[in-house]
Amino acid sequence: MAEAARTPLMAGNWKMNLNHVEAVHLLQKLSWTLQDKKHDFERVEVAVLPPFTDIRSVQTLVDGDRMKIKYGAQDVSTKDAGAFTGEISAAMLSKLGCTYVLTGHSERRQYHGEDDALVNAKTAKALEAGLVPIMCVGEGLEIRKENGQVEHVLAQVDAGLAGLKQDDVRKVVIAYEPVWAIGTGEVATPEDAQEVNSAIRARIEETISPSVADSVRILYGGSVKMASAGGIMAQPDVDGCLVGGASLQVDEFAGICRYLDLQLGYSS
C-alpha cells in the first residue's frame, strides 16, 4: 500500500512515575529543549501521558505557556458517572483538555485483567467523548517464540475495534507493543515492528476500508530509545512510538521526537 501522509506521533507514557510537581518540571524542560531546537510540531507530533493526578497541572502549564505538546491519560472508565470508586470518566478527561487516552495497555491487561471486550468498550467510550484512543496490542514471549505474533495481534485488533464506525476507526491510534520488549531493554528489530504493523494495516484495509487503513496511525512501543527511534521510524508502516522509560529522560525523549533532525545530522 502506498504510504499516506500520516503525521508521526511520539507519545511518552509516564506510567506511575512523577508527582504533579515533578511532572511540571519535566514538561517545562521538554518544552524548552524542543523549542530551543526549533522542533516542528506539525511535522512530528509530541504528547505526554501522565498519571491522572498530574493532568490538571499539565493542562495549566500547556495552556499558560501555549505549548504545542499534547497530553492525555493512561486509562479511562467505560462508565459515564456514578458509584464506581476509583474510576475516571472520559468526560472528565475531555474537560481537562486531554487529546489522547491509552486503552488496553499490556500492563492494564496483565495486572488488572483487562480483556479485549473491555478494551473495546473503553475505546468506544473514549471516542464518544471526543478523545483519541491509543489502543495497545501486542504478544507475550511465548507467542513470539511460536511465531504466533501476527495472528495474536490481529485478533486483538479485530476485537478492540469491533462495532466502531468507519470514521471512528480512522481517528484511533493503534500501538503495537510486544510485551517481551517493554521495559526490558529488548527492542524488537525494525523489521519485527514492520511485520506486525503492516499486517495490522492490511487487516484494517480488509475489514474496514482501504482509505481508513491508509489514514490510521500505527505506533511501535517497547524499549524505544533515541538511538533506536530512527531505524524503527524508517519502516513504512510505523507512524510513531509509544515510549515508556525513555520518556522520563528529557534528552532521550526530545531526541526521539527529533529523530528526523538527528538523521539529517542537525545538532543534538
Ligand SMILES: O=C[C@H](O)COP(=O)(O)O
Ligand atoms: O507505553 C509504553 C510501553 O509500555 C513501552 O515502555 P518502555 O519504553 O519502558 O519499554
